[in-house]
Amino acid sequence: MTHPGDIPVESRGTITRSSYAVVSTVDEKAGADMxxxxxxxxxxxxxxxxxxPLLRRLNPAYRDPRAVLAAWLLAVLGVVLTATLGVVLLLTRGHGMFLIATAEECWSALSRGRLPSAGQLTGLxxxxxxxxxxxxxxxxxxxxxRDxxxxxxxxxxxxxxxxxxxxGSPMTFWVDDDEPMAFSLARRPTGIVVATTGLARTLSARQAAAALEHEYAHLRGRHHLLVLILDSLARALPVPLFRHAHVAARELVELAADDAAARAHGEEAIRSAIAALARHDLxxxxxxxxxxxxxxxxxxxENTRPRVRPPIRALSSGLAALTAVILPVVAGAGILAVAVTTCQFAIA
Incomplete structure (x- = not known):
């Protein structure tokens, strides 16, 4: 067994310098991660x-509402993932220290009468x-x-x-009522549609079919679940993006269902059906x-202006969706660049 006194003085200096270099590298990496x-x-x-405000500039009048909806959803996903990654980096040092280890270090520091580091406290x-x-x-x-x-x-x-x-599938129930009305409810496996006999009597066959196709599109696209999740997220985390995403989603799923009905039965049929139906407590x-x-x-x-051509619309929608999902990372990179530049000027 080798004792410290048996190590030559020159070797001791080399070991000390090597250890200091390793510790400095670890500290620098931890600081960079933080x-x-x-x-x-x-x-x-x-x-x-x-x-x-940026996402509201995506006017669905000239874009596919499904692409605009995807941009909102990807922006929400980007914020959630970026925030999660930031918390993980605060809790991770050298890929080996996680939440439990951080809590143990904080408790150890407090038990010795010292305050935990800013990174540990912020991470926790x-x-x-x-x-x-x-x-x-x-x-x-x-x-x-459940509700x-x-x-x-x-x-x-x-x-x-x-x-x-x-x-049929989904099941369509006809209620004997003179007031024209139709709505859909999510239910496994395909959902249900409820319509009144007044819908068939008041509207033409094509208009009634367009109204029903609108509700079928909601069920096919699982719009009910999407709106429910965004509503729950907005109530759980009162962030402006989440609140606005919920409001935008309710409008965009209706526009997407309108487009599905228009493709199946024509714009005039779905427009007349929308104007004729009455609002009720649902x-x-x-x-x-x-x-x-x-x-x-x-x-x-009713917009008579020419729509954007499909290839251009697909390209612009794809760019909008890509921008939405990487927007938090871009914002973080910008903040990081400004902070580094400021520090360099301060040191100089």
Whole structure:
């Protein structure tokens, strides 16, 4: 066994210098990771507050509403992933220290009468906030799914006793009512559509078919689940981007369903159906042809200006979606570049 005293003085100096170099490299890497983590978190926060005005510039009158909806969804996803990556970097040092190790180091520092480092405290605070937000979001989604399922089952039970079902897929129930109305409810496996006999009597056969196709498009696109998730996210995390994304999604799913009905039965048929249907209080989670965005949808269907050609529309929509998902990273990189430049000027 070799004792420290047996090591030559020259070797001791070499070992000390090597150890110091390793420690310095580790500290520099940890500092760089922490700096990058703060930049990512700042980019996520900046995008969460500043992205809605940019995304609202994507006018669905001349773009595919599905592509605009994808841009909103990818922006939300980008913010969530960027913030998560920032928290992970704060909790990770050299790929080996995670939340439990960070908590142990904080407790060890406190037990010795020292304060934990800023990175440890920030990482723990960020992790705690992320866990609380995830739990809150999960609970809200589960509660909303349960409420929607209960409402659908109650509605279906009542419809089986009072309405006629056409036996199709999805099932369409016809309620004896003079008021023209149609709406859809999500239910496994294909959902249900509810329409009144007044719809068939008031509208022409083509207009009624367009109204039903609108509801079928909601069910095919799983629009009910999409709106529910964004609504739950907006309530769990009151970030401007999430709130605006929920509002935008409700309008965009209606525009997408209008387009599906227009492709199947013509723009005039779906426009007449929208104008003729009456608004009613609907079951929780229902989507209907007659909603708050009727004015916007009629104006879009009545728009006589030439639409953008499909290749150009696809390219612009793809660029918009790509920009939306990388926007938080770009914002974080910009903040990081400004911070590094400022530090260099301060040192110089």
């Amino acid at each position: 700096f990058l983590a703060f930049a990512l978190l700042a980019g996520a926060v900046l995008t969460g507050w500043c992205a809605p 605070a960020g992790a705690a906030l992320a866990v609380v937000a995830a739990i809150r979001f999960g609970l809200i989604v589960l509660r909303d799914l 929607r399922t209960d409402t659908s089952e109650q509605c279906l039970s009542a419809l089986r006793d009072t309405a006629q079902c056409d036996g 079951p929780y989670g229902a989507l209907t042809l007659a909603d708050d965005s009727v004015g916007l949808r009629l104006a879009r269907l």
